[in-house]
Amino acid sequence: MSDKTATLTIGDKSWDFPVKAGTIGPDVIDISKLYAQTGHFTYDPGFTSTASCESHITYIDGDKGVLLYRGYPIEQIAEHGDFLETCYLLLYGELPTPAQKADFVNRVTYHTMIHEQMSRFFSGFRRDAHPMAVMVGVVGALSAFYHDSTDISDPQQRMIASLRMIAKMPTIAAMAYKYHIGQPFIYPRNEYDYSSNFLHMCFAVPAEEYKVNPVLARAMDRIFILHADHEQNASTSTVRLAGSSGANPFACIAAGIACLWGPAHGGANEAALNMLQEIGTVDRIPEFIARAKDKNDPFRLMGFGHRVYKNYDPRARIMQKTCHEVLGELGLRDDPLLQVALELEKIALHDEYFVEKKLYPNIDFYSGITLRALGFPTTMFTVLFALARTVGWIAQWKEMVEDPSQKIGRPRQLFTGAGQRDYSPISQRR
Ligand code: SDX
Numbered sequence: 158m159s160d161k162t163a164t165l166t167i168g169d170k171s172w173d174f175p176v177k178a179g180t181i182g183p184d185v186i187d188i189s190k191l192y193a194q195t196g197h198f199t200y201d202p203g204f205t206s207t208a209s210c211e212s213h214i215t216y217i218d219g220d221k222g223v224l225l226y227r228g229y230p231i232e233q234i235a236e237h238g239d240f241l242e243t244c245y246l247l248l249y250g251e252l253p254t255p256a257q258k259a260d261f262v263n264r265v266t267y268h269t270m271i272h273e274q275m276s277r278f279f280s281g282f283r284r285d286a287h288p289m290a291v292m293v294g295v296v297g298a299l300s301a302f303y304h305d306s307t308d309i310s311d312p313q314q315r316m317i318a319s320l321r322m323i324a325k326m327p328t329i330a331a332m333a334y335k336y337h338i339g340q341p342f343i344y345p346r347n348e349y350d351y352s353s354n355f356l357h358m359c360f361a362v363p364a365e366e367y368k369v370n371p372v373l374a375r376a377m378d379r380i381f382i383l384h385a386d387h388e389q390n391a392s393t394s395t396v397r398l399a400g401s402s403g404a405n406p407f408a409c410i411a412a413g414i415a416c417l418w419g420p421a422h423g424g425a426n427e428a429a430l431n432m433l434q435e436i437g438t439v440d441r442i443p444e445f446i447a448r449a450k451d452k453n454d455p456f457r458l459m460g461f462g463h464r465v466y467k468n469y470d471p472r473a474r475i476m477q478k479t480c481h482e483v484l485g486e487l488g489l490r491d492d493p494l495l496q497v498a499l500e501l502e503k504i505a506l507h508d509e510y511f512v513e514k515k516l517y518p519n520i521d522f523y524s525g526i527t528l529r530a531l532g533f534p535t536t537m538f539t540v541l542f543a544l545a546r547t548v549g550w551i552a553q554w555k556e557m558v559e560d561p562s563q564k565i566g567r568p569r570q571l572f573t574g575a576g577q578r579d580y581s582p583i584s585q586r587r
Contacts, residue, residue, distance in 0.1 A: 222468035268324035269345035297411035307405035331358030352378035386549025392417040429460030430525030460522030467515035
């Protein structure tokens with residue numbers, strides 16, 4: 158806590174509020190007593206200036222384009238680490254020793270199967286259901302099968318539920334994909350690493366051996382690392398708010414998946430690829446840039462802009478590099494969509510509208526091209542985002558549950574509706 162205070166003056170009255178300092182980043186004004194002392198609420202639609210919690214997990218410096226997981230820069234983790242090591246780091250706060258890593262991988266590996274009866278949920282959906290609809294439904298149903306890890310007051314059960322979520326999301330995501338394309342489910346295989354196992358469950362068929370390409374598996378693993386956590390974004394805030402009522406972790410993650418689906422959030426990777434396909438060729442880019450700048454046109458450049466990053470999203474740089482690696486490995490280096498994306502980025506970054514509004518490519522701009530090259534349909538892109546973000550959601554949920562100061566989230570409002578009035582019988586209404 159810093160010894161600074163913030164003074165609020167309304168009319169002839171003034172109040173002092175404590176200012177809290179973090180280890181890095183902006184200080185906060187603690188307004189938890191504001192209403193009690195002043196009779197006023199604050200008003201901040203979209204929470205552009207409001208910290209909802211204290212956290213030790215992830216830090217973003219939007220102006221510098223910095224992203225730290227438990228203090229480690231995303232570039233270093235993506236370069237030298239792997240996704241399960243990142244999961245351990247986000248959950249426990251430190252990088253694992255070799256023994257801790259081996260034990261964690263083992264514990265996750267032995268939770269990758271789901272209850273056999275859960276496979277019946279899928280047949281209740283139409284084959285052409287969006288896989289995100291399936292994910293919301295099936296993940297929400299997990300609490301009906303794993304009620305022995307829903308008592309959130311028990312640290313043991315919290316950790317088992319966390320492991321189960323991390324371990325089972327690839328299995329459920331792969332099943333949603335297989336169901337979508339009418340192929341049989343492929344069971345997890347314990348001899349594979351996390352990302353190879355996921356690719357195998359998605360792309361293997363019973364009719365023949367499927368060999369996982371190690372370059373593509375490494376790219377998949379890095380894509381999971383990039384999407385793992387991101388402070389208090391919309392879906393993470395949804396998970397925290399759901400968890401603040403005491404809801405079980407599976408239900409909270411299902412709520413996070415529902416929120417992530419929106420095109421302004423995790424659905425942007427699907428929307429960005431659809432946009433690149435609609436643009437089609439480099440010569441049509443000016444038409445779309447003009448539309449993105451037109452106040453009367455709701456069109457936005459998908460994969461561009463960010464609430465926090467007012468500089469290049471560090472994840473987008475790594476994603477662009479991964480995109481080149483995957484396309485190179487698959488002999489797709491001249492993918493026309495990549496040419497459109499590179500040219501669109503170049504034009505936008507020199508256009509005064511985007512420069513003035515500090516709009517840069519975000520993680521979703523290059524992920525769609527990469528995921529399509531890996532063999533996924535656009536409808537699976539946000540499912541992959543949800544798979545990776547599950548560890549961030551669960552780490553933030555655990556931190557919220559274990560925070561002694563946490564209470565049920567219940568925002569207030571600025572009411573501008575009708576004041577109190579008496580009911581009039583319908584016979585008297587004209
Ligand atoms: C993710 O929060 C997170 O951390 C999210 C995420 C994560 O890892 O969890 O990083 C993942 O969601 C990335 C963002 C993916 N979304 C998109 O790519 C969709 C396109 N982007 C926009 O919808 C928008 O940039 C947002 C939603 C991402 C951010 O919007 P903000 O912060 O609410 O900003 P804003 O809408 O107020 O925009 C500020 C100005 C506006 O113009 P003015 O009203 O000031 O004149 O910039 C304009 C906007 O019109 N603008 C854009 C634009 N994004 C913002 N104009 C054209 N194209 C865009 N993409």
